[in-house]
Amino acid sequence: MDKTSAIGDMPDKEFREYGYRIVDKIADYFKEMENLPVLSQNEPNDLKSKLPPSAPDQGEEFAEVLKDMDDLIIPALSHWNHPNFHGLFSTSTSSVGVFGEMFIAAFDQKAMLWRTSPASTELEEVTLNWLRELMGLPEQFSGLIYDTASVSTMHAIAAARERKGLRIREDGMSGRDDLPLLRVYGSDQTHSSIEKSLITLGLGQRSMCAVKTNDRYSIDVDELRASIERDISNGFEPLCVVATIGTTSTASSDDLQAIAEICEANDIWLHVDMAYAGSAMILPELQHFMDGIESADSVVTNPHKWLFTPFDLSVLYMKDMEILRKAFSLVPEYLKVAEDVTNQMDYGIQLGRRFRSLKLWFVIRYFGADGLRSRIREHIRLAKLFASWVEESERFQLSADVDFALVCFRAVPERVEDLNSFNETLMNEINREGGAYLSHTKLDDQIVLRLSVGSIRAEERHLIKTWKLLNAKLEELCDK
Amino acid sequence: MDKTSAIGDMPDKEFREYGYRIVDKIADYFKEMENLPVLSQNEPNDLKSKLPPSAPDQGEEFAEVLKDMDDLIIPALSHWNHPNFHGLFSTSTSSVGVFGEMFIAAFDQKAMLWRTSPASTELEEVTLNWLRELMGLPEQFSGLIYDTASVSTMHAIAAARERKGLRIREDGMSGRDDLPLLRVYGSDQTHSSIEKSLITLGLGQRSMCAVKTNDRYSIDVDELRASIERDISNGFEPLCVVATIGTTSTASSDDLQAIAEICEANDIWLHVDMAYAGSAMILPELQHFMDGIESADSVVTNPHKWLFTPFDLSVLYMKDMEILRKAFSLVPEYLKVAEDVTNQMDYGIQLGRRFRSLKLWFVIRYFGADGLRSRIREHIRLAKLFASWVEESERFQLSADVDFALVCFRAVPERVEDLNSFNETLMNEINREGGAYLSHTKLDDQIVLRLSVGSIRAEERHLIKTWKLLNAKLEELCDK
Known part of the structure; x- marks a missing residue:
């Protein structure tokens, strides 16, 4: 094809040939990833x-681009799928997650209106009902997919703002003197996305009340009540x-039952952040965290965190979706339609939405509920096994309970005098x-290391490897 | 594999085999799409x-899932890639865009920190510099990728809010009486995402000033000045x-030069929405719209609109990225790193970011600047050709200028008495x-039809087909 003068897309034959090659490249990547350094060894600007x-x-031959993938791009990757990626939260895609994204890209749906993608609109509802049931969430909840937990959370707090009835959607908050200071409560372990949501929504950091936590890094309920x-x-x-449920620093959980009572007594919106641990709620033996x-x-x-679904796919479950619609719906003439249906654009800031449910549907069907449960259970087993090695060792100590992975x-x-610096x-x-x-956090002024298990490729031998690396490096540093 | 008891991912061999099958299915879909109805023929709940x-x-065999793709999912799709999809804005993915998403899914990067994805962080900068140069945007602009224009725009207005120096990030807007009513100006043709951004940011609909437009659907500059x-x-x-530049209703454009003078005189943030027409700015002959x-x-x-890049990929170019960082940066302990680098999480609400630049990089390299230009030019030629048929016809009339496609x-x-109802x-x-x-809009109380040309698969014969359909249907309706 003379690409510069032509119109149209890559010829069919070329698409198939390169497509197969990319499938093979991805398969090779998955297989050989273990031998790559987990974090990119690049220095800043090396790629640029x-x-x-x-x-x-x-235009260039696509073979040229593929060559640069090997030579330039892969060395610049930090391999999130790597079984020894224990930092932040260990996340990974599954093979069927990749298949999902292939179709999502090819179909290129924008599910603003039902009619612009009945498939995305309805499959999202079905798949999120499946997930809700798997998680043991009550039937009153219905779900919607956003890109990230930060955006899901922002929508939840915007809905709370709408329910207050202060006409903030219509009249805003500037140029008014009739609005009390609105306050949002979390703990000192609450994720930073809550405060970012408050910044975005115009409530500001002053609206954030970060209540102290107890020795298990759960919110101090008495202090919460007193703050309110x-x-x-x-x-x-x-x-x-x-x-x-499952904070980012330590995966600690708040006492939901006690908090719920305070919220009911004071008519306060209760938002539950289980971006990480929500995936583990598919295990019946852990659902007590949701009491x-x-x-x-x-x-x-966030199924993209620990449910083998490629990034991004975050789910917001709401008891009353109608509030979200009231908060966000705005329908210009060119999007007016006659059908009496759910048009997902009405429920948030984004107008178009990717057909994200497809990849989650693939994951749930391919692994099945039992297959997903066995994988999550195995990760928790591995984390607890690692924790037992820490406990048995005189050179390491555990810094928090291990409820999840x-x-x-x-x-x-x-x-060693300065343990923070040493760690x-x-x-x-x-x-x-x-x-x-590995990543770190700070607990009571102590630098603490975090090891997360979540890759679908994680096996016991990978944890053994990390444990050996830690011990060897500790010895090396002590010998210096 | 006994998926229910096992751990791990789909076996390598199975991944390759299904991967090839999916490549073939997508190739077949691209080839045969023309014969499918553009809008899904499903009734609401048919899929559900x-x-x-x-x-x-x-877990199920993946072959079962693929069967359902044919039987259930494809009939529930509205085919955005279809060359006769002229509604809203006609968008489409290219083959290499699909390749991009395959790698993006497999690598599963979360580019929060530079170190968690040097590849995504640096390739985004390089690719957006390429695009900026292609579009003829001045060098002072640097870019960042978000999911959708709605989210890009919200960040732009949040940056404007930050620059005002009213301590809204820190103190918020509730519980204060020192804030004047903040006002944001657009025209009655401005996209609804602007108003949605104001709702989200807590500025409210009262902050929106929709200035009337002239007979070319451009903002009335005198009226803008007077409103301010x-x-x-x-x-x-x-x-x-x-x-x-390129409104959604009619693809009309505002007089940027005149507006810029008003903004400079009054020290007002100037945001330019070319979510649609930005892609056409790669044509030097159209860059005068950006004077x-x-x-x-x-x-x-939005390269996902008209630059053959699968949804989603929206670009925000800013003259001073530092304001965005000031507006949004919040770094919890577990994300603190020593490197003095750009960490993209600092520039917006989303913490993790997909490796979106990869697909745009593929598109630009495969087609080359000349190849992209020839395709955009061809779409504009086809739109103007269609407009010439309308003009020559006694049964149809043109409702707005055709500057783009x-x-x-x-x-x-x-x-016919009621032309609105007829149309x-x-x-x-x-x-x-x-x-x-086709979609519609309303101009001066008239229902007007919108025909957008943007699919990479669009050829003259597709426009001829639509023109014939319109004439035949008109005759049929008149004969009734």
């Missing part, structure tokens, strides 16, 4: 400096409480060498 | 009622003016029968 500053005038009472007596208006969930107004869970621990070698060095060295990737 | 209400316990003066004398605070762009503070363009027109058959019926019948998909 190797790329031309301007677009090519003439103090605010009310100051003339402030409690808007929302965010309870977390009290029937009182919640909104719940966030995150282990918080630190090195405590003898004769940071230990982590940085391991990360730099590429054998595993 | 055929799907089981609960997830399967046991009136607001200032009322003690309101002008925050931002949104100028549009005055050097005064803009932010610009939105959108034709606004209406049927004006003799002896609606005409459109609905054509859409229902599936041969083509």
Whole structure:
């Protein structure tokens, strides 16, 4: 094809040939990833400096692009799917998740209106009903897919703002003197996305009340109650409480039942953030963490975190979707239709929506509920196994309970004065060498290492490898 | 594999085999799409009622899923890639766009920090520099990818809010009496996402000032100036003016130069919405629409609209990215790193970001600048050709100028009293029968049909087909 003068797309034959090659490349990548450094070994600008500053005038053979994938792009990747990626939360795609994205890209749906994608609109409803049932969420909840938990959460708090009846949608908050200070409560372990949502929504950081946590990193319920009472007596208006099941630092959980009672007593919106641990709620033996969930107004869970679904796919479950519609619906003339149907554009800031449910539907069907449960259980088993090694060791100690698949621990070698600095060095060295990737957090001024298990490729031998790396590096550092 | 008890992913061999099959299915879909009805012929709930209400316990063979793709999903699709999809804006993916999404899914990057994806962080910068140069945007602009124009725009207005120095990030807008009413200006043709952004950001609909347009559907610049003066004398605070190049209704454009002068004189943030027409700015002969762009503070363009890149990929260009960082950066302990690099999570509400630049990079390299230009030029040629048929016909008339690849027109058959109702019926019948998909808008109380050309598969014969369908249906309706 003379691409520069022609119209149209890549010829069919070429599409098939390159398509097969890419399938093979991805299969090879999945198979050989284990031998790659987990974090990219690139220095800043290494990739950028190797790329031309301007677009090519003439189209290139796609084989050229594929060559650069090997030579330039793959070395610049940090391999999130790697079984030794233990940082932040360990997430991974599954093969069928990739298949989902292939179709999603090819169909290129924009599910703004039902009619512009009946498939996406209806499959999303069905798949989220499946997931709700698997998670043991009450039937009153219905779901909607957004890109990320940050955006799901922002919508939840916007819905809370709408329910307050303060005409903020219509009249806004500037140029008014009749609005009390609106307050949103979480704990000092609440995810930063809550505060970012408040910034975005115009409520500001002053609206955030971060209640202290107890020694299990759960919100201090008495302190929460006292904060709300103090605010009310100051003339402030409690808007929302965010309870977390599976915090990011330590995967700790708040006492949902106790928080729910406070919210009911004060008519406060209850949002439950289980972006991470929501996936684990498909295990009946863990659903007790959700005791009290029937009182919640909104719940966030991210299948892209721990349900083998490629990024991005975050789910917001709401008890009353109508509030979200009231908060966001705006229908210009060119989007007016006669059908009496759900048009998903009415429920949020984004007008177009990708056909994201397809990949989650693939995942649930291919693995089945039992297959998903067995994988999540195995990750939790591996995390607890790792935690048992930490507990048995005199050189490391556990820093928090292991309820899900995150282990918080630190090195405590003898004769080291500055343990924070030691742990940071230990982590940085391991990360730099590429054998595993760990992240850190700070608990009571102590630097603590975080090891998350979540890759579909994680096996016991990978945890053994990380444990050996930690011990070897600790010895090396102590010997210096 | 006994999926229910096993751990791990689909076996390598199975992944390759199904992968090839999916490549073939997608190739077949692209080839045979022309014979499918453009809009899904499904009735509401047709798909939902055929799907089981609960997830399967046991995993299924992927062949079962593929069978359902043919039997259930494809009939429920509206085919956005179809060359006769002329509704809203005609968008389409290219083959290499699909390849991009395959790798994006497989790599599953979350580009929150540079280190969690040097590839995504740096390729985004390089690719957006390429695009900026192709579009003839001044060098001072740097870009960032978001999912949709709605979200890009919200970030632009949030940046304007931050620059005002009113401590809205820190103190919010509730519980204060020191904030003037903040006002954002657009025209009555401005996209609904602007108003949705104001709702989201807590500014509310009252902040929106929709200035009337002239007979070319461009903002009435004198009226804009007068509105701003009136607001200032009322003690309101002008925050931002949104100028549009290529509105959604008619693809009309505002007089950017004149608006820029007003913004400079009053120190108002100038945001330019070219979500649609930005792609056409790669044609030097159209860059005059951007005269005055050097005064803009932010610009939105959506390569997923008209640059053959699968949904979603929207670009926000900003003159001063640092304001966005000030507006949004919030770094919890577990995301603190030592490197002095760009961490993209600092520039918006979303923490994780998909490796979206990869698909745009594929598109630009495969087609080359010349190949992209020739395709956009051809679409504009086809739209103008269609417009010439309308102009020559006595049964139809043109309703707006054709600057890009959108034709606004209406049927004006003799002896029909209610032309609005006639045009609606005409459109609905054509859409229902599936041969083509048109949308509508309302101009001066007239229902007007919109025909957009943008699919990479669009050829002259497809426009001829739509024109014939319109004439035949008009005759049929007149004969009734």
